[in-house]
Amino acid sequence: MAPAPAKPLALTLGEPAGIGPDITIAAWLRRRELALPAFYLLGDEALIAQRARLLGRSFGADVRVAAVSPAEAEAAFTDALPVVATGEHATAAPGKPDASSAPAALASIRRAVGDVRAGLASAVVTNPIAKSVLYRAGFRHPGHTEFLAELASSDSHIPQPVMMLWSPRLAVVPVTIHVSLHDALAQLSSDLIVSTVRIVAAELNSRFGIARPRIAISGLNPHAGEDGSLGHEEQTVIAPALKVLRNEGIDAKGPLPADTMFHEAARETYDCAVCMYHDQALIPIKTVAFDDAVNVTLGLPFIRTSPDHGTAFDIAGTGKANPASLIAALKLASRMAAANN
Template structure:
């Protein structure tokens, strides 16, 4: 486990993030979790634990006290003001609390007081109503980590022990994907993925498999020309740089067990092409890993789940997996032969 604690944000305080933090701490021993501190209002966390009938002692700490406090109490890095959120009732008035938790986590890891940032889910629509000007959570993290005014380009990777996937285009309407998909975008994304798999995951020569965009990977142009005009040139450019890039392959044959044994990460052309297979394989244990930032960031692979917030039934599996993966990455390259 890392010498420094993990910085866990509360997420949207009306969502399931706060109760997942409480539940993860309650299950810390059976899941062998690394030490983490939840960045939230102590009063909010205590009130929620009381509402759920869970005995979770809290201890307000600074970062240097988290490791010693963690075995007997949930360490809390206290926010200045309570969010006063009602579980299941998203409210733009809680946005400053959500953002403050993110700011605090990034400041801690950039200053060397925390080993990694682990973020609970937020609701972008709630933040937008409060005047939030960034496209999303990940873009805001990149903004906070910008050096000299130049923000890094983050890349989303979904990870579990059996599969790692990267969507090249992410939250875009399907009709826009062909116009957004460019050779430069594919090459730029793949370079970041290859570099991070070397640096963070200990894979000396990462094998990158690319899907096609169209059925049957276009079938030599009979079902679409993007494979020949856009994707194949990107793969050739990457190969010329010494990156082990393969494909494009038909997406419907890329994700069975024998196919997965032939690559370390699959790069898919759009959101569902990437997320359907990993959520089928590891719906409860998948982790969102942000590549390309100057610090480690992981997150559960699910949303705020306002519909079940405050009921005590949300499963902490993905959060626990995100905490454990962040700790493994913080210890140094993971030294895995394949993902």
């Protein structure tokens, strides 16, 4: 078993009115049973304490919340859910985002990234955000992934964020991410495929411990273009990228028909499937691993994982939210941080 990371994980609040606080509390209650790595939540202690009292009745357990600094979080974790203040108060009731929601969610993300880059935490784990709420407050990014890339940017380096959805049964990466299908087709290029797969191969090696990652590359069109009769992108865009990657020693095969890549026997032949657009990658993993898939952002100078689901306003505060994906995200972040030490 890999050693535990030296620092706790920094867990963001997510949308305060969503299930982020709920699954955080539910995960903390199972910390001993599941031997979870120590983490602290970045948010408003009063809101978390209020949600803990509400959920305590559903869970049949008392949840103690402790205001701490990052340095105090690991020691506090055994007996209390550690909460590090961000300076932004959150007043949203379960299922009812309000004007405090966006500032609280964004402050939590910024502070988590700052803590990891300052060496106070070993990785960032993010709870779900509500993009519609953020957009109304002026948020200009398509999602978490792109915002994290901005926070990681410097004058000398602008990272390319790569979104991986990982589970023990399947790992997938979309080359184009949070754009319309029309825009995805316009963005797709040999250079983008090459740069994406390079990042995937490097981080499967360095952060997942796979010595020679096997990467399956999908086609774009039905039946991978059927030798050009159903589209030319396999020949003009994807095949040239594969040639570059293979010449660099990367074990990349394709372009493969996307409709035959994801059955059980096919999944045994690769470590990660790289697909051309969002739904081509996410539909299969959400079919085979809906409850325990983890969103991982590759290409950043820090580790970031996240549960692979949304804010679920309809069940926030009820105790019905399933913490399985957050638990998987915490465990994977710890594993990656330990491998990165």
